[in-house]
Amino acid sequence: MKIFNAQQIRDWDAYTIAHEPVSSLDLMERASQAFVKWFCNQFVQTRPVWVFCGKGNNGGDGLAIARILSTGGYDVQVYTIDYPGKASADYSANLERLKSHITPTQIAAITDFPEVPEQVVCIDALLGTGLSRPVEGLLSEIIVKLNSLTNKIVSVDIASGLYTDQSNAQDDVIVKPHFTVTFQCPKLSFMMPQNAHFTGSWHVVPIGLSEEYAQQTPASYYFTEKKAAETRIQPRQKFSHKGTFGHALLVAGSFGKMGAAVLSGKACLRSGAGLLTMHVPACGYEIMQISLPEAMTTVDKHEKINTQLPELDAYSAVGIGPGIGKEQPTVELVEKLLDTIGVPLLIDADALNILSENRQLLDKLPAKTILTPHPKEFQRLAGDSSNEFERLEAGRQFAIRHQVIICLKGANTAVILSNGDVHFNSTGNAGMATGGTGDVLSGIITSLLAQKYPAEDAAILGVYEHGLAGDRAAARRGQSALIASDVVEYLGW
Numbered sequence: 062m063k064i065f066n067a068q069q070i071r072d073w074d075a076y077t078i079a080h081e082p083v084s085s086l087d088l089m090e091r092a093s094q095a096f097v098k099w100f101c102n103q104f105v106q107t108r109p110v111w112v113f114c115g116k117g118n119n120g121g122d123g124l125a126i127a128r129i130l131s132t133g134g135y136d137v138q139v140y141t142i143d144y145p146g147k148a149s150a151d152y153s154a155n156l157e158r159l160k161s162h163i164t165p166t167q168i169a170a171i172t173d174f175p176e177v178p179e180q181v182v183c184i185d186a187l188l189g190t191g192l193s194r195p196v197e198g199l200l201s202e203i204i205v206k207l208n209s210l211t212n213k214i215v216s217v218d219i220a221s222g223l224y225t226d227q228s229n230a231q232d233d234v235i236v237k238p239h240f241t242v243t244f245q246c247p248k249l250s251f252m253m254p255q256n257a258h259f260t261g262s263w264h265v266v267p268i269g270l271s272e273e274y275a276q277q278t279p280a281s282y283y284f285t286e287k288k289a290a291e292t293r294i295q296p297r298q299k300f301s302h303k304g305t306f307g308h309a310l311l312v313a314g315s316f317g318k319m320g321a322a323v324l325s326g327k328a329c330l331r332s333g334a335g336l337l338t339m340h341v342p343a344c345g346y347e348i349m350q351i352s353l354p355e356a357m358t359t360v361d362k363h364e365k366i367n368t369q370l371p372e373l374d375a376y377s378a379v380g381i382g383p384g385i386g387k388e389q390p391t392v393e394l395v396e397k398l399l400d401t402i403g404v405p406l407l408i409d410a411d412a413l414n415i416l417s418e419n420r421q422l423l424d425k426l427p428a429k430t431i432l433t434p435h436p437k438e439f440q441r442l443a444g445d446s447s448n449e450f451e452r453l454e455a456g457r458q459f460a461i462r463h464q465v466i467i468c469l470k471g472a473n474t475a476v477i478l479s480n481g482d483v484h485f486n487s488t489g490n491a492g493m494a495t496g497g498t499g500d501v502l503s504g505i506i507t508s509l510l511a512q513k514y515p516a517e518d519a520a521i522l523g524v525y526e527h528g529l530a531g532d533r534a535a536a537r538r539g540q541s542a543l544i545a546s547d548v549v550e551y552l553g554w
C-alpha cells in the first residue's frame with residue numbers, strides 16, 4: 062500500500078471528486094460512515110460520545126460523525142471551537158445538517174470546557190491533514206485539556222496537531238489519542254517511533270478514493286501488508302531439488318557469542334535455503350554440529366574469532382555479522398570479503414560496526430548489498446539525526462549514495478531500497494525487543510538471497526516474515542516470554 066503525503070492526499074481527494082464523480086460533501090459523508098462503522102465495532106451504544114470539532118474538513122467529518130452516531134442511537138454531544146479562521150464549506154454544510162439532530166455547544170474560552178464524565182468517549186476532530194502550523198491559543202488549550210482526561214480519545218484521520226509527513230517540534234501541542242481511525246492510507250508520521258503517543262492504536266478505513274489515482278501516482282513510501290509481502294514469495298516447484306534453492310554461507314559467532322550463529326543458522330534453514338554452511342571459529346565446531354545438524358560447518362584456524370575467508374565459489378549468497386566481534390583480524394576478513402565477493406551479500410551487527418569504524422570499506426560495498434542495522438548501528442554508520450524524519454532521510458541518502466538496501470530495524474522496520482523508496486513493515490511486536498531476534502532476521506534474509514530472490518524482495522519479504530513469526534510466537538506465549546528461538550520456531554511459509 063502506498064503512503065501518500067499531505068499534498069498527494071489532497072490531490073487524491075480532488076481527483077476522486079472530479080473523476081468518480083462524487084461531491085466533496087458526499088465524500089465527507091462516506092469518510093464519516095467509514096469512521097462510524099469502525100467506532101460501532103469498538104464502542105457499545107451505551108457509551109456517551111462527545112465530539113470536539115475544528116472548522117476545517119476534519120471538523121466537518123466530526124459533525125457528520127456526530128449526526129450519524131446520533132441517528133444510530135448513541136447519546137452524542139458536539140463542541141465547536143471559536144478560534145480565528147474561516148470554516149470550510151463542507152463544515153458549514155454539515156453544521157446545517159446537524160442542527161435538526163443536535164445543538165452544538167460553542168467553546169469560546171477555555172473556561173467553557175465542560176466537565177467530562179468518565180464514561181464519555183471523546184472524538185478528536187479539531188484538525189486533520191490540513192495542519193499548516195503549530196497549534197496555538199484556544200485550540201492548544203483544548204488539546205491540553207483533552208490530554209489531561211482519562212477518557213478514551215479517538216482521533217479522526219490523524220491526531221490534531223500532528224503533521225502528516227514532517228516532524229513536529231518537541232514542544233508542539235498534539236492530541237494523544239488511544240485510537241486513530243485514518244482514511245484510506247496510513248500516514249508517514251505514524252511510522253515514526255517519536256509519534257507513538259500521538260497515534261495510539263491506528264486503523265485504516267477505506268473511503269473509496271480513486272484506485273486509478275493510487276496506481277498512477279508515484280510514491281516514495283509504502284506499507285508492506287500481507288498481500289504485498291506474499292506476492293513476493295516464489296512457490297517451490299514439484300521437481301525442484303536442494304540445488305535449486307541455493308547454498309548459503311553464514312560467517313558468524315565468536316567465543317561467548319556462538320548463540321548468534323546458531324540463531325541465524327536455524328533461521329536460514331527454516332527460510333528455505335537448499336544448503337547452509339556456517340563458518341565459525343574453532344571453539345564453535347561442536348556447538349554447530351550439535352545445534353544445527355542440517356548445516357555444514359567450516360572452522361576458522363583461530364580458536365575464538367573468525368579470521369579466514371572460506372573459498373566463496375560454492376555459495377550463492379553470504380551473510381556476515383551475527384556475533385563476530387570487531388577484532389582486527391575480523392576487520393581484515395570483512396575487507397577481503399568485500400574485495401572478492403561476487404554473490405549477494407548481507408551485512409549485520411558487528412560487521413556493520415566494522416564498516417562504521419573503517420569507512421573506506423563503504424566504497425567497496427557491492428551494489429544491492431543488504432545492511433540490517435538497528436538504530437544505534439545506523440547512527441554509527443550515518444551519523445546523528447535530530448529527529449526520525451531526518452534519520453529516515455539520512456537512510457535514503459546513504460542507500461542511494463552507496464547503492465545498498467538498508468533494513469532500519471525497529472517497530473515498522475523501514476526497508477530502504479537503493480533508489481530511496483522506503484517500505485515500512487506491518488508485522489512484529491515489542492516482544493521482539495530481546496537479544497538475538499536481529500540474528501534471526503539475518504539468517505532469513507541470507508536464505509532468501511541464496512535462493513536467488515531479488516535483493517529488494519529478500520529484504521521486504523524477510524522483514525515481513527520475521528515480524529509475522531514474532532506475532533505468531535507472541536500470540537502463543539505472550540510478548541514478555543518471547544525469545545529469539547521462538548521467532549525461528551514460528552517461521553512458516
Ligand SMILES: NC(=O)C1=CN([C@@H]2O[C@H](COP(=O)(O)OP(=O)(O)OC[C@H]3O[C@@H](n4cnc5c(N)ncnc54)[C@H](OP(=O)(O)O)[C@@H]3O)[C@@H](O)[C@H]2O)[C@@H](O)CC1
Pocket residue numbers: 070071073074088089092115116117118119120121122146147149187188189190191192193194195196197200217218219244245268
Ligand atoms: N482526502 C481525504 O482523504 C478526505 C479527507 N477528509 C477530511 O479532511 C481533512 C483535511 O481537511 P482540511 O484540509 O480542511 O484540513 P483540516 O486540518 O481539517 O483544517 C485545515 C484548516 O485549518 C487551518 N489550520 C491549519 N493549521 C492550523 C492551526 N495550527 N491552527 C489553526 N488552524 C489551522 C487551515 O488554515 P490555513 O492553513 O489555510 O491557514 C485550514 O483552514 C482530513 O484530515 C479528513 O479528516 C474527508 O472529509 C474526506 C476525504
Ligand SMILES: Nc1ncnc2c1ncn2[C@@H]1O[C@H](COP(=O)(O)OP(=O)(O)O)[C@@H](O)[C@H]1O
Pocket residue numbers: 410434435470471472473474488489490491492493494495496497498499500501502527
Ligand atoms: N517494538 C518492536 N516492534 C517490532 N519489532 C521489533 C521491536 N523491537 C525490536 N523489534 C525487531 O527485533 C529485531 C531486533 O534486532 P536487533 O536489535 O539487531 O537484535 P539483536 O542484535 O539482539 O539480534 C529487529 O528485527 C526489530 O525490528
Ligand SMILES: [K+]
Pocket residue numbers: 119185186187188189216217218219220221
Ligand atoms: K483530528
